[in-house]
Amino acid sequence: MSNEKVINFMGLRKVAAAFSIALVLVAIGSLAINQLRFGLDFTGGALIEVEYAREVPLDQVRETLGGAGYQDVTVQTFGSPTDILVRLQQDHTPTLGDEVLATLREGTDTEVSLRRSEFVGAQVGEELREQGGLGMLLALGLVMLYVAFRFQFKFSVGAVVALAHDVLIVLGIFSLLRIEFDLTVLAAILAVIGYSLNDTIVVSDRIRENFRKVRKGSSEEIINLSLSQTLGRTLVTSLTTLLVLLALFFFGGEMIHGFATALMIGVLVGTYSSIYVAANVLMAMNVCREDLLPPEKEEDAELDERP
Incomplete structure (x- = not known):
């Protein structure tokens, strides 16, 4: 040895x-x-991207959506700190993006605009x-x-x-x-x-x-x-x-x-x-x-x- x-x-x-x-x-x-x-990639659901005029805390966005009754919400930045990606594990409707945008506008004094609203099918x-x-x-x-x-x-x-x-x-x-x-x-x-x-x-x-x-x-x-x-x-x-x-x-x-x-x-x-x-x-x-x-x-x- x-x-x-x-x-x-x-x-x-x-x-x-x-x-x-x-x-x-x-x-x-x-x-x-x-x-x-499982995330949205596997379960299917809605993906919504919004843009804030200035940076806002992600916890504030989560609380706003949770208070409005949205369940299984994932919130994260997308690219820049002012671009927010919202993932919802629920059925997508043509007006869902506008509804989420309206909810977010009520929860902040900053201007918010909708960038895109997409649906990932469960299949x-x-x-x-x-x-x-x-x-x-x-x-x-x-x-x-x-x-x-x-x-x-x-x-x-x-x-x-x-x-x-x-x-x-x-x-x-x-x-x-x-x-x-x-x-x-x-x-x-x-x-x-x-x-x-x-x-x-x-x-x-x-x-x-x-x-x-x-x-x-x-x-x-x-x-x-x-x-x-x-x-x-x-x-x-x-x-x-x-x-x-x-x-x-x-x-x-x-x-x-x-x-x-x-x-x-x-x-x-x-x-x-x-x-x-x-x-x-x-x-x-x-x-x-x-x-x-x-x-x-x-x-x-x-x-x-x-x-």
Whole structure:
């Protein structure tokens, strides 16, 4: 074994497994009970854009619409601080834009003008929801095939379990906190799959390399060595990514809050899963050096058997 410092990650594998299972069960329970709060892209409804003469607080716009009886209202800036986008999860009528405009004018002393009033059909939203779900399942299936081809079947199971773990936890948090789930969040979920897969492949590559290079040591020791060697790279990548996402969250505007939130959760959970989920699955499946050694050729085996 190497003389470099090795952290005993797998010594806590049972605790990590219990923690991960608990998180996934809570996420599944929330998704079953609360479900996701789908945005206008998936549910259908009205989209109205208005322009104020000067900047107004978004909370004031929400309170005005809520006081007028409008339910499930999403209010956000669109481009400039004076352009406000209002999303209503209700049937669209030809006069809805004018009605909302009149309500907003009553709630402020600033001039307000209507820019556009559109309707997103529920049928379109349903198709987007189905295609988005199929897209995530297809991505997981292709990941499993790729990792099995590049490494070995046990590694592909570990990678897919880690990805499913990350996606379920992100969806569960969105369900628990009732954060709106729209197309930007779906894009973030797919990005989380890519980010987590990249981390898992880096770790898997080092585990395979060490199994072939290190002659002595148990599977647990080799996995601990591999995780210790890749820890620095994993942490630096995660921290720099989080810095960018924090900037997007605080300064990118409300339109990409959901996107930045999903990615921040995904980066944190993906960093954890690349260490404690994928490697934990390998340990549970009893990965060993023989799984990664190239098969002996028949001619070489016959030569070895000759006296």
